[in-house]
Amino acid sequence: SQKIEQNSEALNIQEGKTATLTCNYTNYSPAYLQWYRQDPGRGPVFLLLIRENEKEKRKERLKVTFDTTLKQSLFHITASQPADSATYLCALLNGGSQGNLIFGKGTKLSVKP
Amino acid sequence: DAGVIQSPRHEVTEMGQEVTLRCKPISGHNSLFWYRQTMMRGLELLIYFNNNVPIDDSGMPEDRFSAKMPNASFSTLKIQPSEPRDSAVYFCASRSVAGGSYNEQFFGPGTRLTVL
Numbered sequence: 001s002q003k004i005e006q007n008s009e010a011l012n013i014q015e016g017k018t019a020t021l022t023c024n025y026t027n028y029s030p031a032y033l034q035w036y037r038q039d040p041g042r043g044p045v046f047l048l049l050i051r052e053n054e055k056e057k058r059k060e061r062l063k064v065t066f067d068t069t070l071k072q073s074l075f076h077i078t079a080s081q082p083a084d085s086a087t088y089l090c091a092l093l094n095g096g097s098q099g100n101l102i103f104g105k106g107t108k109l110s111v112k113p
Numbered sequence: 114d115a116g117v118i119q120s121p122r123h124e125v126t127e128m129g130q131e132v133t134l135r136c137k138p139i140s141g142h143n144s145l146f147w148y149r150q151t152m153m154r155g156l157e158l159l160i161y162f163n164n165n166v167p168i169d170d171s172g173m174p175e176d177r178f179s180a181k182m183p184n185a186s187f188s189t190l191k192i193q194p195s196e197p198r199d200s201a202v203y204f205c206a207s208r209s210v211a212g213g214s215y216n217e218q219f220f221g222p223g224t225r226l227t228v229l
Contacts, residue, residue, distance in 0.1 A: 034217065043117075043204050043220025044156070089156065100146060100169060101218065105155035 002027045006090060006104040013080055014112055021075040021107045023090035030092040033066055033073050034101065038087045044103075047088075048075075080111045117221035119205050125227045131193040134224045137186055138207030146206040146218060147180055147190050156204070162188065163210060195228045202226070 007022035023033070032051045036044035050057045050066045050073065057064045063076040077084050087108045091101040118137040126132055138145050146161040160170040165182045173180070177196070182188040192199055202225050206218040 041222075043206070043223055044218075045220070046217035049217070095169075100158055100161050102158070103148075103156040 002094075002102070004028075004090065004092060004102055004104040006088075006107045008107055009105070010108045010110065012110045012112065015081060017080055019077040019080050019084070019109055019111070021088050021090075021109065023073040023075070023104055025071050025092055028071070028092055028094075028102075029068075030094075032093050033064075034091045035062075035064060035073075035075050036089045036091060036103075038089060038106065044089055077109075080109075082111045082113050085109055085111050117205055117207050117219050119203075119221035119224050121224060122222060123225045123227075125229065126195055127229050128196055129194045130228075131191065132195045132199075132226060132228075134190040134203050134205075134226070136188045136190070136205030136221060138188070138205070139209075139219055140186070141209060142207035142219070143185060143210045144208040145182060145188050146208070147188070148204040148206065150202045150204060150223070159190070192226075195226075197228045200226055200228050 004025045013019050032049055034049045035047045037047055038044040048057055048059055048064050050064045052068055061078045065074045087106040089106040090104045093099050094102045117139055120135045143164050147159040148156050149159055150156045157172055159172045160180045161168055162182045178192055180190045202223045204220050204223045206220045208218045209216050
């Protein structure tokens with residue numbers, strides 16, 4: 001059956017370090033993958049999209065990689081700040097061009113000053 | 114733009130009562146999604162619409178759940194009768210179909226439902 005797993009429920013790091021979050025999937029061949037940020041009491045907010053033919057995507061301090069052979073995406077936050085503390089969700093396209101997203105359960109990141 | 118609007122923000126009801134959640138998508142968006150989020154199961158898709166037409170309702174847990182989208186600017190999710198296990202945060206999201214499903218989804222603030 002199809003499955004999306006984010007490596008851990010929680011990740012604690014020190015301010016200034018690089019946070020690395022993992023998203024693994026099985027029995028999918030997604031055309032793309034998206035990452036969202038969710039703060040407590042709020043809905044998820046889109047951060048980045050990476051397509052199957054892209055190895056890496058960057059946006060300011062964020063970097064996402066996509067390895068379709070390993071069926072894995074890595075999400076990096078460099079020079080992390082306490083304001084980066086949130087839950088980060090990966091999501092895969094399910095279906096064709098009018099399809100929907102399947103979300104992982106998320107990783108809660110805490111950046112300590 | 115006000116973003117996706119959901120009401121109510123909080124709902125507390127007793128088992129057996131009917132619950133109606135409401136959503137107004139972003140103007141010009143023609144895909145609308147209803148999700149349920151719990152600690153145990155994460156964010157689960159219940160149903161989604163393209164151009165007001167339900168495309169996939171396989172995530173609707175059972176017949177007690179129903180969703181409608183009578184026009185491009187309004188959708189409802191109804192639970193009748195409600196049960197304690199329905200307690201969760203329900204999110205509505207919308208997306209512009211221009212450019213296909215690559216576009217991001219915009220989420221509303223959610224409705225926190227508690228069924229006693």
